Amino acid sequence: MLRPLLISLSLATAAHASTLEDMDLRSNVEASIRGNAATANLHLKIDVRDAVAIPEGVVRDLQQADDVVSLASKVKGIVGVDRAGLRLEYAGPGDESVGAAIRRSISEIPRYTSATIAIDVASGVVTLTGAMKHASWRGDLRKLCGAVQGVIDVVECSIRNALAVVEGREPEYVVRL
Numbered sequence: 001m002l003r004p005l006l007i008s009l010s011l012a013t014a015a016h017a018s019t020l021e022d023m024d025l026r027s028n029v030e031a032s033i034r035g036n037a038a039t040a041n042l043h044l045k046i047d048v049r050d051a052v053a054i055p056e057g058v059v060r061d062l063q064q065a066d067d068v069v070s071l072a073s074k075v076k077g078i079v080g081v082d083r084a085g086l087r088l089e090y091a092g093p094g095d096e097s098v099g100a101a102i103r104r105s106i107s108e109i110p111r112y113t114s115a116t117i118a119i120d121v122a123s124g125v126v127t128l129t130g131a132m133k134h135a136s137w138r139g140d141l142r143k144l145c146g147a148v149q150g151v152i153d154v155v156e157c158s159i160r161n162a163l164a165v166v167e168g169r170e171p172e173y174v175v176r177l
Contacts, residue, residue: 022048025077029053032071039067045085046072053078056085062146062153083153088124092150095121101148102126109144111137124152 026048033039033046033055042064044057053072059065065086072081092098099121106112106119115132126145132138145154 021077022051025051025053025075028075029055029072029078032075033068036067036071038064039071042068044068048078051077051079052082053080054082054085057087058089059086060089062151063143065153066146086152088150088152090149092124092152094150095123098124098126098148098150102145102151105144105148106141112141117141121151124150126151126154128154 026046029048030046033042033044042057042059044055047054047056053075055068055072059068065083068086069081069083072078093101099119102119102121106115106117112132115130115137117128117130117132120127120129128141128145132141142154145151
C-alpha cells in the first residue's frame with residue numbers, strides 16, 4: 001500500500017517540477033521581452049510548454065515579431081519559439097497586392113536583377129524560392145519583404161546560390177532564408 005502511494009507521489013512531483021520549470025522560463029522570457037526597448041511596450045501573453053516559448057498578441061510589423069522571437073530564443077533553457085500566435089497590428093492588403101509590392105521592391109534594386117526569385121504569399125506569409133548571385137543577400141531580402149505592409153512572416157525556404165549552378169545541375173550550395 002505504501003509503495004503505490006510513493007510511486008504516484010513521485011510521478012506527481014515530476015509533473016509539477018516540469019510545470020515549475022516552464023513557469024520560471026516564462027518569467028525569464030517576459031523579462032527579456034520587457035527589458036528591450038523595441039519590445040518593451042508590447043502587451044503579449046507568454047506561455048511556455050516543454051521549454052518552447054509561445055508568445056501571443058499584436059506586434060507592429062515583421063521586424064518586431066522577429067525581435068520577440070530572437071529575445072525569447074536567447075533565454076537559457078528555451079529550446080524553441082512558436083510564433084504562430086503573433087498578429088500584425090493592422091490588417092494588410094490582400095495576398096496578391098503583397099506579392100506585387102514585393103516583386104516591385106525587388107525589381108527596383110539593381111543587384112537583385114540577376115536573381116530568379118519566385119514569390120508566393122498565402123495569408124500574409126511570404127515564401128521565397130529561387131537563385132541569387134550572393135548568399136549574403138538573403139538577410140536583406142528578408143528585411144525588404146518584411147517592410148511591405150501585410151507581410152506576417154517570411155518562411156524559411158531554399159535560395160540557391162546562382163554561382164553554384166553548373167551546366168544545368170542542381171547547385172551544390174543551398175542557403176536557408
